[in-house]
Amino acid sequence: MEFLSQPLTLLTFFPLLGVLALAFIPGERKNLLRWTALVTTLVTFGLSLWVLSMFDASNPSLQLGKPYDWITVAGWNIQYHLGVDGLSILLVLLTAFLTPISILSTWTAVEERVKDFMMFFLLLEVGMMGVFLAQDLFLFYIFWEFTLVPMYFLIGIWGGPRRIYAAVKFFLYTMAGSILMLLAILWLGIYQQTFSVPEMIAKGGIPNGVQFWLFLAFTAAFAIKVPMWPLHSWLPDAHVEAPTAGSVILAGVLLKMGTYGFLRFNIPLFPQAAVQMAPWIALFATIGIIYGAAVSYAQSDVKKLVAYSSVSHLGFVMLGMFALNEQGIEGAILQMINHGLSTGALFLLIGMIYEQTHTREIKVYGGLWKITPIFGTIMLIASLSSMGLPGLNGFVGEFTILLGAFGSQAIGSPWFAGISAAGVIMAAVYILYMFQKMFLGPTGSIVEEVKHHGHALRDLNWREILTVLPLLIFIFWIGLYPKPFFDLMTPTVHNLVAALPLP
Amino acid sequence: MSQYINPSDLTTILPAIVLTVWACALLVADLFIPHERKGWTAVLAALGLAASLGITLTQVGGTSTGFKGMVTLDGFSTFLNAMLLVSGLFGVALAYGYVRRMGLERGEYYTLLLFSVVGMMLMVQASDLIVVFIALELLSIPLYVLAALNARQIESEEAGLKYFLLGSFSTGFLVYGIALIFGATGSTSYSGIMTAASTGTSGLLLTIGAALLLVGFGFKVAVVPFHMWTPDVYQGAPTSVTAFMASGAKIAGFAALLRVFALAFPTLTADLTPIFAALAALTMIVGNLIAVSQTNIKRLLAYSSIAHAGYILMAFVPYGNPQVMPVSVAAGLFYLAAYAVTNFGAWGVVIALEKQGGKGLEVSDYAGLFWKNRPLALAMTVFMLSLIGFPPTIGMVGKFYLFRAVIDGGFIWLAIVGVVTSLISAYYYLRVVVNMFMQEGEPQTGSEFWLNFTWGLTALATVILSFVPQPLFAWASSAVLRLF
Amino acid sequence: MVDISYYILLSAVLFTIGAMGVLVRRNPLIIFMSVELMLNAANLAFVSFASMHGSLDGQIFVFFVMTVAAAEVAVGLALIVQIFKSRHSINVDEMNSLKG
């Protein structure tokens, strides 16, 4: 039982204590429930910082956890192995960072069944942590599938009118991908006589032809999660129907599980295949970038607009990752964080206004900046970071990605990056469109409507400001001084790239 | 004693003997138990099962044969006997309150159940086709009766008769198959058959015999296309009976199937493996496909049990391959156990919601269950996830082992069929969950101690075993290792 | 001494007739008789094989089959009677309240 004292184990499973505590709190003590959940997640965040403090950035390999035999019988070598390295540390922090924020955002938004909401939310955190920390394919698969369950309930119970449909679609869509990955995992387990990822990487030696198929099988799972064009169709539904906190986590963390999967498994496990497939991935990523940007410009529902923008942003991440050079991959990792921050902020803010107006129709808004100046300003910053304005986080990510992709040997052609760079223009188009139609121009009809219902449209209150403020801090920090973030990943990424059989 | 019977013969099948005696005694004792106290019969029956289980557990690790090699005691049999007896206990626990609620509380119920268990145990231990045949009948006939027990309901009678007619029909094939095998080899004992077969006399006759045998077992475990009785009988029979039938009969059927084909017909793999594979694939597809369109929970679970027969059968497909065999069969047994646990839990929940006259059995009757009775709904969720093969449940671990074995055996296409069909299955299992959590409704739930105990325990087991599957799996694989 | 194969052929024919009977007849009693026919076909096969191999197993098996058949009859008839009581008909084609 010594593994229980492992820092990463504590970090992963601590929220379960919160779940336990919540179980004993009567459902009508709503604030107590909220506080319990919030405190739990804050402690978890503290734990993640503790982990960060012990993390040795100069060490490229897995840290802070060692394998424990779990199931070792009849040719099985399944280990309980949590570990963190440059690829995952930031995502772990992001997860621990976004969860309390999302919980804070539900303070007034979720009034019914608070207890169950919080329980599912904490369970979700366990799952996400596990995904980013698991170093054994079996363990990973368990966490990977498990995250579906709480999210499914969050969408299905607290979602919008078509919530059930969206929830089921989300569940089945993701599962459809995972089952193919399951087969690939099993094949690997048999071929390598182990499920431990580091050992597999060490052994290597998978024949090229097979690598190709395994790569595809894993891709099926991750590409759906990312979501890569054209497998994005579940995303708008899930986002539109999900409650705000759900959207934040969905965009902020769950999508990253897909991109992270590529990084953690596809590239190191199947290097040849990764190099071969890089141009194709780049092609789809580029299409995704342009397509997502164009489509989101034509949306009338602001949440949908942001949802489609995610398709575009994660296209950038994919492009950078499969540039398979340091600039691209580090940019991609950073962009995962950036997208979590900026899109997370956007969803939070949209949720806050939605709470007052109960509509997401862009056209009913307008001139809000005059009525809610703080809200407008924060929204402006989030939007600018999302469209990659230099000095804010978005730029650092997109720039390094495009730079990497432009000169990538694996992709082999600057055209993908060149065309994707046009996506930066299109990003400006849809983001400014959203900002203008909601915050500039003449005052929208909704303002009167809200007044008509008694209470005038109010600016953000302290809790709401407190909710987004941390995000803003990081938006500026990463934009102006990303060094500490890059330093965390550089050694690992360096090794990762060094191991690739680049042409 | 005499030259015909010696103690080792008896010890080999001691649990069965004890149970038989107990059953007969119970039959008598029941006469003296007043009608309003039939609960006592249940308790006594449970005691009998417990006693037998105790003896079985003492036998763990032991191996012997009895009656001139007609029955065998080995790790395999102890493992499955234990499973069967536990199923029996669960069967009693589920029935305890249910039969009273449904007003069909009769002493025979438990006696019949015991006899059926005896039949199953013998089937597991049999190493001679004669014993197999007798055991099969011994387990079937009580089930025919139990299925038809609810005389007040036409469906119940109908179920009984259908089960009976089709059962005996399939028995016909079984017997004729045995006859052909006997003709081909001049022996009915597994070892005799194998030696004769390996010397290779009249292969075709033997093969056909084996195929007919397969039909007989396939019927019991509900493999497509011998499955059609299943939904009707499961739906018509009293739910507690269904629950017992669904796991007990499957366990016994698969056990016998495995033993026969592994020990008697290893020479026929070339001919039979494709058939196994085809049946498995067909079963998974048909079972899951039709299940999607079910609205009655009992029928839904019936089709799901058909589908799972397909999954389990998958494990036996590579049985000809000596390297893969042990792992794959172990996976099969593990999955069998996992399924049994989950299955009892699920049926327990069904019983908790069932009302007089077959009410409360529609999926829509589960609407809003979570908000009325959280533990029950959570348990049901766990079972559904486990049936899908989703973490954190034992079902997921089971599928993991199973598919690994199949891939190991080189049947990747079969594995693909498996995962795709489980994706389809997710859809109808989720419907139950959706109803429980995301629809508004006012379901009434019955609550009796033993019932709650059953679904509670199984739910816990389903979750916990998924984190510590090692012991169970180790036991299963050791059981297999002793088999050879 | 007649060649064994004739017996086997006969038993096969009987078996098929039995199976067909099950498939075509509506009256459970007759269906059940057909099943008996199948079993007896098996018995015939057993006996002939037993004589071929000169071993008793087959004949012993026949006894078991008969006994079991008798047991089945007991149960089967009981069921049929019960159903007749409740439905005043034993036509199996009227028993399809369970389907889908």
Place this chain on the structure above:
Amino acid sequence: METHGFAFLAPWLIFAPLVGLLLNILLGGWFMKQPWGERAIGAIAASASGAAFVVSALLAYTVSAAHGELMTVPFAQWIHIGTLELDWTFRLDSLSTTMMLVVSGVGTLIHIYAIGYMHEDVRFKNDIPRYQRFFVFLNLFIAAMMILVSGDSYMMLFVGWEGVGLCSFLLIGFWYDMDTLGRSSWANSNAAKKAFITNRIGDFGFLIAGFLMFWRLGSFQFDQVFAAAPALAASDHTTIILITLFMLIGVAGKSAQIPLYVWLPDAMAGPTPVSALIHAATMVTAGVYLITRSAPLYTLVPEAQYIVAMTGAVTALFAATIAVGQYDIKKVLAYSTISQLGFMVAAVGMGAYVAGMFHLITHAFFKALLFLSAGSVILGLERGHHHLAHGHGHGDHHEEVFDPGDMRNMGGLRKTMPVTFWLYMIGTLALAGIVPFAGFWSKDEILLDANLHYTGVYWILTIAAFLTAFYMGRQIWMVFFGEARHEAAAHAEESPAVMTVPLMVLAALSVLGGALNLPFEGFHNLTHWLGHTLGEVEAMPLNGVVAGVSTVLALTAIFVSWLLYGRNPLKAGQPDPLKKPLGLAFTGMENKWFVDEGYWFAIVDRYVDIARFLADKIDWEFWHDFVHEKVIAGTYNWLSNSALNEGLDKRVIDAIANGLGKATQWLSGTTRKFQNGFVRSYALSVFLGVVIILGYLLLK
């Protein structure tokens, strides 16, 4: 290179304005409640910018003290990945310090002017709280502009480059909820959006140039790039050409050159100080600065240089023609700005970097002067109009929509606004290029170079110069001479000192600015000064012919304009006298040659259509609704004859409605038919199973 003197102050170029804007953000709210609040805010902002000016001066001094030696002041690491090394490092040399001085100097003057201007503007637009926001944005702009000019690498420059773009967006859209006439509308915010997006197109070019630069020249740092360039130029000429031309796209965006100039005229939606500072004096010249900065690259590829020069020249002429046809006082100046930027770009394109920078500086002076004076004029009319509306009698005036910027409403302001008149006069003469005003010297130097290098460019620019003098003359006559064509003009009032004093300073600079680089022996100060950075070029003496021609042309142009507009001034409602003689051509000028409409039709509308099509037809109707709902979900729902909820029920019908639904449904029907409850059919299936298996065994 160790830093000495005041170099260590370099970061304060940015911090000073940042401090200012933070103060105004934090305290502004409270200030605005005080009677003296507005002045306080203005003072903070202005002194912040002033501080930046002082710093610039000290830095310039340090550089000159070091005889123009290049100094770099590292501040922090930015992005270090593998070979990519981007830092926050300040670059101090004669070129950057010059730009700093211009930006902060003119900037500060305009801050001061804005204190007075915005005080009235917010009242006319009656949204006083927005006063605070204006100065925050203005300081932010100074900061961004400083990053742009002081960066030591292309990417740090790019940060400022987009930063100023953002500020221009915010300030153009300052009155985001109305149009230029204060009517509630989308107009201003549209103008702002247009500016930002057009700039982004330019930035796209900049980025591509950057990528090429990094992968072929291995760095973004100026010196490293310039060091590596010659070798590459020798081996792979086209890459350098590509880099420079992609950079030109960026320049075209920022410095409003063909084909991306269209945003600048709309940018006049911003308050006048903004037009003066951002859209005349500083930001728009960033492109010129960029090319000058990249001189070592451009000099390697004459082809690119020629294209740059031509772009500039054509823009200069094209914009000038449009300026002739405008009635809005600020629009005229806007197009004149584009045209003058054309001059500069042409200059730097020809390799006459000093000339370009020289014109950049003088233009900053006199164009700022002109814009601010124009602002003063507009406010004058506003006052007049206001006075009428709320003053005695004429109740109908505040009903009608009055455009204080329309020159057709002006006339005779010479009398009502004398100070402004004289200031405007100076600006005009400077811009028209009349000796000895600043504009003459700088423009003349450009023409001189053009005459030497590309004769084509020379002639185009000369014509442009002629038109410049003409439309400025036209403006003077229409605005200040003749009779008032509107009561507002009649009742116009002079602006307060806080506005006019900065104007006088600028006026002085516009007069004396030429002294920076007089084309006489021993005077070429700027040439030598910038020579430290750009490499010594032998300074050219005055060329009597060129100077003479341009002067004569300018004077003729003014005379012609007098003939048309001065001799018999325009009456209210009378069409422009040019309409008759020029006919269609003038209509073209009036309507900016319909370029906007063209772009709208060719690009914007098309993009919207494509986006709509992708979103509604492809992504939703086909991909989401058909493939996923009908085909996939539909199949499922066929499989489940019961549905999850009413939403899905509907979809079941859909599923049945489409072909695949039908097929699968039939299949399902047949599968389920087997389960018909008949014992005999069940038995049949068993039997068939047996038959098939045996058949397989027998036949295989």
